[in-house]
Amino acid sequence: PDVKPKPSQCPEGLFLIPNFIDEELERELLGLVKWESSGDQASLKHRKVKHFGYDFNYDTNNVDINRPLEEPMPTLLTDVIDRIMQTSHVNHRLDQVTVNQYLPGQGIPPHVDTHSAFEDSIVSLSLGSMVSMEFAHPVGTQHSKVLPPRSLLVMTGESRYLWNHGITPRKHDVVAEAGGDDGMTLATRGIRTSFTFRAVRGRPCQCAFPSKCDSQMDMPAQPKAEPSKPEVQKPNSEAEAMELEERQVHQVYNEIAPHFSYTRYKPWPHVSNFLNGLEDGSLVLDVGCGNGKYIGVNPRVFMIGCDRSEELISICGQRGHEVLVCDGLTVNMKSDLFDACISIAVIHHFSTEHRRLDAVKELVRLLRPGGEALIYVWAMEQTKQDKKSIYLMKKKSQAAEHSSGDIIPSLESTNLDETSSNTNLGSDTNLGTGSEDKGETDNLEQKMQRMKVTSSEQEESIGEESLGHKEHEYSSEIKAHCIGNSQSETQSRQTTDNSSEDVKTTLTVHVNKTEFKDQDLLVPWHLRGENKTSSSVGAEKEHLL
CATH class of the missing domain: 2.60.120.1520 (Jelly Rolls)
Known part of the structure; x- marks a missing residue:
């Protein structure tokens, strides 16, 4: 067994x-x-x-x-x-x-x-x-x-x-x-x-571990009816946003944590360069650290990691990292404490524009004056200068055709303003929530004038294709998370407590390796290592982007 x-x-x-x-x-x-x-x-x-x-x-x-x-x-x-x-x-x-x-x-x-x-x-x-x-x-x-x-x-x-x-x-x-x-x-x-x-071996395997046994998985299985999927609505209030993220982000990442950790072992070069460029002895916080693959990249700085997923934090703990469980909107640390913060592929998991801006404000609060933050988010736009991102390349040979030196934006690397790889956020940056918060906003903007937020355009494609053969065979079981893309917010914000109408809009499920059709959608996560012919009712989940 x-x-x-x-x-x-x-x-x-x-x-x-x-x-x-x-x-x-x-x-x-x-x-x-x-x-x-x-x-x-x-x-x-x-x-x-x-x-x-x-x-x-x-x-x-x-x-x-x-x-x-x-x-x-x-x-x-x-x-x-x-x-x-x-x-x-x-x-x-x-x-x-x-x-x-x-x-x-x-x-x-x-x-x-x-x-x-x-x-x-x-x-x-x-x-x-x-x-x-x-x-x-x-x-x-x-x-x-x-x-x-x-x-x-x-x-x-x-x-x-x-x-x-x-x-x-x-x-x-x-x-x-x-x-x-x-x-x-x-x-x-x-x-x-x-x-x-x-x-x-000269005969089929009859071991006691059928979930990993190709001999026993090749045996015919009875097809099962495809379970119906309940529709997921966009949130119209802060309470709905929190409930959606709990169901489509927090719970899903706890369930997929082992597989997520398998596929996230190679630090992205630009993130490593940012960390290695910090002064010796710097205090650094990784907000949304996942399995902790960036903690320890630079042994000359002291890094702390935090993540909302208890299972991912458990993996970090097994690796000896200094980590804690907390929400990215309410990090239990003193203000003006860190020399640098990183937030890699995290902020797009918040389900409203308001909460995504709050996540950036929380990073600013944690940084000392003059501190630096590196933020990576998914881009809705997966084509630049008529060239497709690596994410849209279905074959490695296609990606090789675009290796002439032109920058190809990938799924997990985009600029916050879509125009520059180094963005100085000054007093014009709208991080406030209203005139009633003007005092807090002014203080944040003063800090932002002394802080550089860096974001890079090119990294490796999602999935880290270096895994090779068997490691890319996924089963029919799907997890999916909810993600808000980094497209400029030109649409009216209907997903905050200030909404004048209770508009119910269904989130669509994204088809992998295709252009993003909506700014907010559900992205499938395929788990590997299970029998492709078997599925169970309620096995499909989606995570928010």
């Missing part, structure tokens, strides 16, 4: 054997593959690879048991296999070896090795450099395991069949300090070569 693990629990069936081989055997194994010879290896997008015994087809994620490789298994590898069989962790003779070479900064997306392709035990021998491997249970529990050079990792049972494992692409890992202390230190990655040993 698919069991729910305890928080921070080491995956069941996971074993690490340090110093499994000596340095002499490590040198011999590293010399087994001539990476400089193009005929001795193949290159994938993020690493070089070489197979022995059987070839692995990355298009089908499987092996052809009837077509073993003509090249015999080297004696050096059979000797290592004999030694592995003596560990008592492996019950099937290992007959397939995949050798991967990772340069610093390279990794492999979270995945589960295909059930139908290989038997129970997956064995990995790490050579050259250390690395931190991340494990994730479908319910969101995560576990990190540092793999020292010459160590042997064995995945059996639940750790092999149910937990995703992967390596985050980065050049450093946070590891425990030597000596057994509770302190942590930053370890630099070098060139790492992994030898993965597996036993090819």
Whole structure:
């Protein structure tokens, strides 16, 4: 059965054997593959690879048991296999070896090795450099395991069949300090070569983890009636706005937190440049920090993160970040405290113009005089100078055609005023809510004259397509969030407490990879890793944009 693990629990069936081989055997194994010879290896997008015994087809994620490789298994590898069989962790003779070479900064997306392709035990021998491997249970529990050079990792049972494992692409890992202390230190990655040993399976898998088993998912399933979706109305009052965001933003992000964290591991370059450009010792707040991927980008500043999602904050806590749960409109921090704030793909989740402006005002309140804020929001306009954004590109080849240097605005990066990448907000900026708040507004605008709000036009497309093959196969279960696009507010505001008429307007559901038709809409979020043929009543949710 698919069991729910305890928080921070080491995956069941996971074993690490340090110093499994000596340095002499490590040198011999590293010399087994001539990476400089193009005929001795193949290159994938993020690493070089070489197979022995059987070839692995990355298009089908499987092996052809009837077509073993003509090249015999080297004696050096059979000797290592004999030694592995003596560990008592492996019950099937290992007959397939995949050798991967990772340069610093390279990794492999979270995945589960295909059930139908290989038997129970997956064995990995790490050579050259250390690395931190991340494990994730479908319910969101995560576990990190540092793999020292010459160590042997064995995945059996639940750790092999149910937990995703992967390596985050980065050049450093946070590891425990030597000596057994509770302190942590930053370890630099070098060139790492992994030898993965597996036993090819010649029959369908009948494991106890059907949610991840391709053999059992391929079995015919009875079609189920598509559940009817209730219409979602635009809010006409502050109370309605809060209720809508609670249902279509807060609850949804708590539900999709594990998958959201899987797909949000690579910091955007312009955000990293902003953080790395801050003075040493700066105090920085990440409002809407998500899984905390920007916390720690610059180790010379002190960063705190906050988010409305308890589940995402829990993931941050497991990573050792300083975080708290709070709303972006009411951050429980003193005014004039931070040297810098960032708000990345957050403000568009507020369902009215008034609340989006309040979110900007809250950032201003938190900043000291002269502080800086970086704000990213989705743009309604996904075409600039007759060129489509990467979000609208259905194929990577199409995106490559526009790589001549012209700026292509992407979905999650747009200017607040749609005209300039660096916007100085001065006294003309309308952040007030009315004449009765003039004193507060004047104070905010005085601060804004001393503060620069920066926003960039180009970043990576949503979805972080570097995940690759299986990681982009989503099930029929959909989550969706509600988002307000950053189009200039030319329409009359009908969604505030000051509305003269109780107008009920239905929010439309956006079709991915198409132009935005409305300023306020629901965007589908597709979860991966579930059976595409199964669905349950009430499984579809949408999040607000």
